[in-house]
Amino acid sequence: MTMINGFTAEDAARLSETERALIERRARVLGPAYRLFYEHPLHLVKGEGVWLYDADGKRYLDAYNNVASIGHCHPKVVEALYEQAKVLNTHTRYLHEGILDYAEKLLATFPPELDQVMFTCTGSEANDLALRIARQYTGGTGLIVTQLAYHGVTDQIAAASPSLGAGVPVGDFVRTVRAPDAYRLGAENVAQIFADDVRAAIADLRRCGIKPAALLLDGIFASDGVLSDPAGFLQQAVAVAREEGLLYIADEVQSGFGRTGSHMWGYQRHGVQPDIVTMGKPMGNGQPIAGAVFRGEVLDAFGRTARYFNTFGGNPVSCAAANAVLDVIQGEGLMANCAAVGEYFKAGLQGLAERYPLIGDVRGAGLFVGVELVTDRASKAPATEATARVVNGMRERGVLISSAGPAANILKIRPQLIFQREHADLFVQTLEAVLKSLN
Amino acid sequence: MTMINGFTAEDAARLSETERALIERRARVLGPAYRLFYEHPLHLVKGEGVWLYDADGKRYLDAYNNVASIGHCHPKVVEALYEQAKVLNTHTRYLHEGILDYAEKLLATFPPELDQVMFTCTGSEANDLALRIARQYTGGTGLIVTQLAYHGVTDQIAAASPSLGAGVPVGDFVRTVRAPDAYRLGAENVAQIFADDVRAAIADLRRCGIKPAALLLDGIFASDGVLSDPAGFLQQAVAVAREEGLLYIADEVQSGFGRTGSHMWGYQRHGVQPDIVTMGKPMGNGQPIAGAVFRGEVLDAFGRTARYFNTFGGNPVSCAAANAVLDVIQGEGLMANCAAVGEYFKAGLQGLAERYPLIGDVRGAGLFVGVELVTDRASKAPATEATARVVNGMRERGVLISSAGPAANILKIRPQLIFQREHADLFVQTLEAVLKSLN
Numbered sequence: 001m002t003m004i005n006g007f008t009a010e011d012a013a014r015l016s017e018t019e020r021a022l023i024e025r026r027a028r029v030l031g032p033a034y035r036l037f038y039e040h041p042l043h044l045v046k047g048e049g050v051w052l053y054d055a056d057g058k059r060y061l062d063a064y065n066n067v068a069s070i071g072h073c074h075p076k077v078v079e080a081l082y083e084q085a086k087v088l089n090t091h092t093r094y095l096h097e098g099i100l101d102y103a104e105k106l107l108a109t110f111p112p113e114l115d116q117v118m119f120t121c122t123g124s125e126a127n128d129l130a131l132r133i134a135r136q137y138t139g140g141t142g143l144i145v146t147q148l149a150y151h152g153v154t155d156q157i158a159a160a161s162p163s164l165g166a167g168v169p170v171g172d173f174v175r176t177v178r179a180p181d182a183y184r185l186g187a188e189n190v191a192q193i194f195a196d197d198v199r200a201a202i203a204d205l206r207r208c209g210i211k212p213a214a215l216l217l218d219g220i221f222a223s224d225g226v227l228s229d230p231a232g233f234l235q236q237a238v239a240v241a242r243e244e245g246l247l248y249i250a251d252e253v254q255s256g257f258g259r260t261g262s263h264m265w266g267y268q269r270h271g272v273q274p275d276i277v278t279m280g281k282p283m284g285n286g287q288p289i290a291g292a293v294f295r296g297e298v299l300d301a302f303g304r305t306a307r308y309f310n311t312f313g314g315n316p317v318s319c320a321a322a323n324a325v326l327d328v329i330q331g332e333g334l335m336a337n338c339a340a341v342g343e344y345f346k347a348g349l350q351g352l353a354e355r356y357p358l359i360g361d362v363r364g365a366g367l368f369v370g371v372e373l374v375t376d377r378a379s380k381a382p383a384t385e386a387t388a389r390v391v392n393g394m395r396e397r398g399v400l401i402s403s404a405g406p407a408a409n410i411l412k413i414r415p416q417l418i419f420q421r422e423h424a425d426l427f428v429q430t431l432e433a434v435l436k437s438l439n
Numbered sequence: 440m441t442m443i444n445g446f447t448a449e450d451a452a453r454l455s456e457t458e459r460a461l462i463e464r465r466a467r468v469l470g471p472a473y474r475l476f477y478e479h480p481l482h483l484v485k486g487e488g489v490w491l492y493d494a495d496g497k498r499y500l501d502a503y504n505n506v507a508s509i510g511h512c513h514p515k516v517v518e519a520l521y522e523q524a525k526v527l528n529t530h531t532r533y534l535h536e537g538i539l540d541y542a543e544k545l546l547a548t549f550p551p552e553l554d555q556v557m558f559t560c561t562g563s564e565a566n567d568l569a570l571r572i573a574r575q576y577t578g579g580t581g582l583i584v585t586q587l588a589y590h591g592v593t594d595q596i597a598a599a600s601p602s603l604g605a606g607v608p609v610g611d612f613v614r615t616v617r618a619p620d621a622y623r624l625g626a627e628n629v630a631q632i633f634a635d636d637v638r639a640a641i642a643d644l645r646r647c648g649i650k651p652a653a654l655l656l657d658g659i660f661a662s663d664g665v666l667s668d669p670a671g672f673l674q675q676a677v678a679v680a681r682e683e684g685l686l687y688i689a690d691e692v693q694s695g696f697g698r699t700g701s702h703m704w705g706y707q708r709h710g711v712q713p714d715i716v717t718m719g720k721p722m723g724n725g726q727p728i729a730g731a732v733f734r735g736e737v738l739d740a741f742g743r744t745a746r747y748f749n750t751f752g753g754n755p756v757s758c759a760a761a762n763a764v765l766d767v768i769q770g771e772g773l774m775a776n777c778a779a780v781g782e783y784f785k786a787g788l789q790g791l792a793e794r795y796p797l798i799g800d801v802r803g804a805g806l807f808v809g810v811e812l813v814t815d816r817a818s819k820a821p822a823t824e825a826t827a828r829v830v831n832g833m834r835e836r837g838v839l840i841s842s843a844g845p846a847a848n849i850l851k852i853r854p855q856l857i858f859q860r861e862h863a864d865l866f867v868q869t870l871e872a873v874l875k876s877l878n
Contacts, residue, residue: 003746022534029542030753031555031735032742036532043534047527065529067750073525082521086512088486089725090504093475095461095482103468116470121560121727122751128593135594153747154567155574156594167744281750286528288560288727288751296470303471305606307442308592311506311720312561312727314469 003165004408005391007036014040018055037402039392047072050416050423052400063415063427064400066368069257069282070328071418077285077324084320091315092119098319105326107293109264114277116299119291119314123253123280124152126290130276131156131214133294133302134247140211143171144201144246146179148406150223151216151251160216163223173210175201179224180233183361183372184380187230195236202244214276215241215248219255219266225405226370226412228260228363234270247298250274253290254368257282258329258417261339261366269365287321288312334417335366342366345415345424352428356435358383367419370404371411382407386438393434399427442604443847444830446475453479457494476841478831486511489855489862491839502854502866503839505807508696508721509767510857516724516763523759530754531558537758544765546732548703553716555738558730558753562692562719563591565729569715570595570653572733572741573686579650582610583640583685585618587845589662590655590690599655602662612649614640618663619672622800622811623819626669634675641683653715654680654687658694658705664844665809665851667699667802673709686737689713692729693807696721697768697856700778700805708804726760727751773856774805780858781805787867795874797822806858809843810850821846825877832873838866 012020022043026034042060046053049071052060062072070077084098092099103117120126135141143160145151150163158164159171170176177197182190198215205212217234221227238248255266256279263269265277275298280290291313302308312318329335346362349371353359360374360383373383373390387409394401404412415423451459461482465473481499485492488510491499501511509516523537531538542556559565574580582599584590589602597603598610609615616636621629637654644651656673660666677687694705695718702708704716714737719729730752741747751757768774785801788810792798799813799822812822812829826848833840843851854862 006746019534022536022539025539025543026534029539029546029555030531031557031733031738033557033738033745033747034531034742035746035748036534041534044527044529045535047529052527052529067530068528073528078521078524081524082517085517085520085725088483088491089507089512090483090486090491091506092469092473095458095465095475095480096484097461100461100464100468104464107468116468118470118472122564122749124749125561125564125593132594132597153749154564154593154595155571158571164745167746286524286751286754286756288754288757294470299470299472303473306472306603307474307606308472309474310561310563310592312725315725315727317725318727 003035004404005037005388005402007038007041011039019043038395040395042395050419059398061399061423061426063413064402066254066259066414067281068286069259069417070285070325070334071416074285074328076328077287077321080320080324081287081317084317089315089317091311092313093309096316098316098323099314102319102323105323110277110293111273113273113295114293116296117291117293118308119289120310121288121290121312122152123278123290124154124157125310126253126278126280126292127151127157127216127251128154129308130249130278130292133299134214134249134276136302137298138211138213138245138247140213141173142205142210142212143174144198144212144215145174145176146217146221146224147176148179148224149176149218175205177201179221180227181225182227182229182233183363190230191233191236194233195240198237199240202240202246212244212246215246216251218251220260220365220368222254222412223404225372225410226364226368228365228368231269232271234267234272238272247275248272249276249278251278253278253280258335258338259366259368259414261335261342264335266365283325284318284321285325287318289318289322329417338366338417341419341421341424342369344421345369345419345427348424348428352432352435358386358435358438367415367417369413371413372405373409373411382409384409387411389438390431390434393437394430397430397433399430442474443843444476444827444841446477446480450478458482477834479834481834489858498837500838500862500865502852503841505693505698505853506720507725508698508856509724509764509773510855513724513767515767516726516760519759519763520726520756523756528754528756530750531752532748535755537755537762538753541758541762544762549716549732550712552712552734553732555735556730556732557747558728559749560727560729560751561591562717562729563593563596564749565692565717565719565731566590566596566655566690567593568747569688569717569731572738573653573688573715575741576737577650577652577684577686579652580612581644581649581651582613583637583651583654584613584615585656585660585663586615587618587663588615588657614644616640618660619666620664621666621668621672622802630672630675633672634679637676638679641679641685651683651685654685655690657690659699659804659807661693661851662843664811664849665803665807667804667807670708671710673706673711677711686714687711688715688717690717692717692719696764697774697777698805698807698853700774700781703774705804722764723757723760724764726757728757728761768856777805777856780860780863781808783860784808784858784863784866787863791867791871791874797825797874806854806856808852810852811844812848812850821848823848826850828877829870829873832876833869836869836872838869
């Protein structure tokens with residue numbers, strides 16, 4: 001199957017000999033399930049701060065990769081990794097201060113009722129574990145997610161990730177609801193519609209003899225198209241879930257660790273209280289660490305009847321990296337930067353929207369930004385083809401982004417938290433040049 | 440629930456103030472699902488080669504941890520990690536040589552029909568992905584595993600890991616078969632019994648309307664009690680699975696990367712051909728990297744209809760670490776060492792068996808060794824309580840092992856591949872001292 005912003009064989013003509021050879025090696029040894037970004041894939045050799053460099057020495061402003069969130073190859077993370085890797089790397093069945101120091105620091109970013117954390121290596125594992133625990137706690141199996149959600153790739157979580165496409169069937173235990181899309185449903189309606197949809201999905205699960213376990217929501221609905229506002233729109237749906245005995249799992253793999261600027265966790269913008277929060281990607285700035293935070297009560301029965309051991313989860317090296325990341329976010333004021341530069345950046349994009357009718361909507365929180373492209377502002381018809389041209393045009397001009405949404409017409413923009421005004425300016429100028437070139 | 444060789448609150452009396460405080464912090468922030476090894480848990484601060492050091496500076500011969508398989512904090516791995524972490528850490532949607540160099544080197548350790556590899560971060564993810572792909576390929580869902588198998592902790596794989604205990608129900612898609620235990624079933628019978636059990640399990644799945652997808656087997660049946668011989672005992676069962684249209688998935692998370700001495704992969708001792716091989720633990724000597732190797736044909740349909748992206752899976756840093764591990768294993772003759780020292784070590788243990796009737800059986804391959812303790816050699820009654828005393832006695836005397844098997848009466852011994860004769864001698868002397876102290 002194809003993928004939004006994926007390389008396809010039809011694009012092979014523009015490749016260099018070296019790139020063609022690398023792509024052939026990939027197909028031979030990695031098989032058919034791997035994908036590359038862009039019509040002209042990137043061959044990267046170096047990363048530093050907000051910049052990535054290709055094999056020809058060309059520099060790209062990275063406004064997409066939300067893993068190296070405090071900057072590529074951040075020296076404090078690299079040194080923390082190195083210093084711990086030289087001394088000890090074991091697992092959680094021995095006592096070690098590193099995991100406890102980090103766990104306490106991480107939990108301090110949550111309200112007191114979210115008081116226990118378990119570590120995994122990937123966001124997929126975190127969501128899978130959250131689902132296991134929600135099932136045990138509620139005695140149900142059913143799960144509610146949005147129509148184009150992405151939560152990960154384990155068997156059960158892939159079945160709850162409709163954005164993986166028709167080739168990955170949605171599980172019989174899953175019901176999907178329309179994403180809370182204020183641009184299309186109306187800002188004034190979105191909370192009510194979302195709550196009504198959740199209520200209907202719960203009823204449908206019950207009608208099919210499936211007891212619902214949880215409502216699982218991405219804190220900023222990234223794959224649904226970056227749906228951020230109006231802040232608070234989750235409250236009614238979460239209240240419905242709670243009332244009906246479901247747990248609310250906040251998937252903060254994408255929206256967590258300060259990216260939304262105003263809050264450490266994306267769900268907090270909506271003034272709701274999750275039972276479980278999952279996290280991953282930027283947690284170790286590239287080191288594979290992820291986890292889930294729980295209300296203690298939710299974990300209690302699982303912990304009494306089961307045990308959980310993730311060989312690499314919470315190891316001293318990964319915890320050292322994660323600890324450094326949190327120190328940098330908190331110690332260097334990156335959330336404040338993210339909020340301020342995010343506002344400045346969005347204003348720049350809104351300025352473009354005044355001049356380019358292709359831009360139907362600019363939205364987002366902090367440095368998680370969506371720009372929806374439409375062929376007609378009145379009908380809001382998705383400008384799918386133009387979006388692909390913009391994403392690839394930006395890449396050619398040295399700025400990395402991708403797209404999202406049911407019609408792949410929303411620019412998905414996620415610069416590092418260290419993004420500065422000069423980078424926002426460069427982004428806006430480049431986007432304008434690309435928009436001009438479309439005509 | 441309790442765990443084999445797990446710390447329980449009853450053991451709290453022997454703890455120091457510091458240890459008690461650490462354990463309290465763990466309970467508070469990590470919750471109830473985490474476990475510690477030993478009656479007296481270890482508080483580790485340093486690792487080097489075959490040695491681990493606790494906070495009091497006491498040294499332990501590590502004959503248990505099969506992750507740091509080429510030695511704790513191996514400088515070549517640490518430097519590879521550091522050098523790559525300084526330069527670039529991204530993901531598989533950009534072109535990068537590191538993953539390809541490693542993939543090619545790794546695939547070269549397999550017969551040519553196993554020609555494609557996919558990377559994950561954990562063995563759990565590798566087994567989960569193998570199951571997803573086996574299901575898509577066969578159109579079935581059923582899975583056959585051994586009675587006390589452990590394959591991982593995702594929702595689906597935990598349901599196929601009966602060793603997790605009664606609190607984690609075996610899935611309705613799973614059938615368990617008796618492990619191929621030559622000591623109890625007889626070396627001459629074990630292959631036939633195992634094949635018959637697999638055939639019966641397939642029939643039972645079908646009788647329940649469940650189409651079987653795969654036979655999933657640990658290459659050395661670690662949690663079932665380290666079942667290694669006679670080499671070849673898998674052939675009939677694998678033939679039955681193949682004949683009935685199931686895939687055979689070799690779980691090499693524990694038995695892979697040279698640990699069995701004679702072969703790079705544990706299943707190879709049995710002269711069988713898997714459709715999928717999963718791997719993990721020692722792959723990055725502690726860096727979270729794992730993966731699955733496939734016959735290309737098995738991957739084909741999955742890759743055409745689905746895509747797979749594991750954010751941290753196959754990243755340049757993890758690949759650099761894994762590449763260094765494979766270089767060390769191959770370049771420093773660690774398999775030959777493992778085979779030679781393994782034989783020497785087993786001979787030493789067999790020497791003890793001649794003098795201590797508690798030892799019912801010494802088995803294993805390379806440096807994966809099982810020592811079964813029985814209260815009576817004729818009846819083979821499991822010496823469960825004595826085994827716990829031996830494991831804890833060894834720990835007190837500075838040697839780390841654990842136990843396994845349905846009655847927790849089998850010493851599970853997995854020293855690093857760099858184990859030398861002097862370490863084997865120290866192990867055997869220590870075990871003898873502990874055995875003497877039992878009376």
